[in-house]
Amino acid sequence: MSSKILIIGACGQIGTELTTKLRELYGVDNVIASDINTRNLDLVNSGPFEIIDAKNFNAIKDCCKNYNIDTVYLMAALLSATGEKYPMEAWDLNMNSLFHVLNLAKGGALKKVFWPSSIAVFGPTTPKENTPQHTICEPTTVYGITKQVGERWCEYYHKKYGVDVRSIRYPGIISHKAMPGGGTTDYAVEIYHKAIKEGTYECFLSEDTMLPMMFMEDAIKATTDLMKAPAEKINIRSAYNLAAISFTPKEVFESIQKHIPDFTITYKPDFRQAIADSWPSSIDDSTARKDWGWQHDFDLDKMTQEMIENLEKQVC
Ligand code: AKB
Numbered sequence: 030m031s032s033k034i035l036i037i038g039a040c041g042q043i044g045t046e047l048t049t050k051l052r053e054l055y056g057v058d059n060v061i062a063s064d065i066n067t068r069n070l071d072l073v074n075s076g077p078f079e080i081i082d083a084k085n086f087n088a089i090k091d092c093c094k095n096y097n098i099d100t101v102y103l104m105a106a107l108l109s110a111t112g113e114k115y116p117m118e119a120w121d122l123n124m125n126s127l128f129h130v131l132n133l134a135k136g137g138a139l140k141k142v143f144w145p146s147s148i149a150v151f152g153p154t155t156p157k158e159n160t161p162q163h164t165i166c167e168p169t170t171v172y173g174i175t176k177q178v179g180e181r182w183c184e185y186y187h188k189k190y191g192v193d194v195r196s197i198r199y200p201g202i203i204s205h206k207a208m209p210g211g212g213t214t215d216y217a218v219e220i221y222h223k224a225i226k227e228g229t230y231e232c233f234l235s236e237d238t239m240l241p242m243m244f245m246e247d248a249i250k251a252t253t254d255l256m257k258a259p260a261e262k263i264n265i266r267s268a269y270n271l272a273a274i275s276f277t278p279k280e281v282f283e284s285i286q287k288h289i290p291d292f293t294i295t296y297k298p299d300f301r302q303a304i305a306d307s308w309p310s311s312i313d314d315s316t317a318r319k320d321w322g323w324q325h326d327f328d329l330d331k332m333t334q335e336m337i338e339n340l341e342k343q344v345c
Contacts, residue, residue: 038105
């Protein structure tokens, strides 16, 4: 019998493309998309869709029961920049949604759970370069705290109750479909949109801020590969380090300039600079590569080519 999947937070940046990929892999009717509202009409109209507030345990439970769901991808979250503005809301959403899903799985209602962690679990005391899988994690953002605590709970539910929960520490994700919202790495998406539409961009991080990043296609491949991997290959039940490329605003600007020579940039760091400065500049993901064969396909210039080609089509 094929798996029945629920995606919570399906209209977000990653959720949108994850839904499309999972529907390709498992069939449209086997993948139920849900979000708190219908902000992404293409997604809402492309297959089964339910309105679900991720903070509402009964709404998740009823949906799982009605559709015979066995696998949940919990993508709803408040990200780093928004989390600093609304700390209690970030704690409430990021933690309670996770408990709802873990508790459903603990009770036997679900076979498998995916929950995204982030490079935000790291902090200023973490080794900045080639950050190891197991290292000091003293996050200084609310978002980072929720992800770090969430990781501990995932491992706890796995060890104590046998819940098959899997997770990745996503870096900044760059994509041309749904926009990201409320993150510190969002500049790396905005810069492409502004380059195409306005020919100029004011960056909220300084030119030499190096952060770990990844093209969406790689992020989706990592997510589906991790979920497909046999359980005995998954040795990390907190969250896997995952890496692809690291670059600075200046480097992505220069990569775009190869296609749009007149493109200009200015730098005006705001409160997000302090968040970025607390995060690693590169990640050691050798454990993910060894355990379940992770490898990335996109480097900076290949990603820039894809971004520009696709965004130009959207503008025409
Ligand atoms: C953010 O910038 O908050 C996110 C993340 C790195 O988890 N993109």
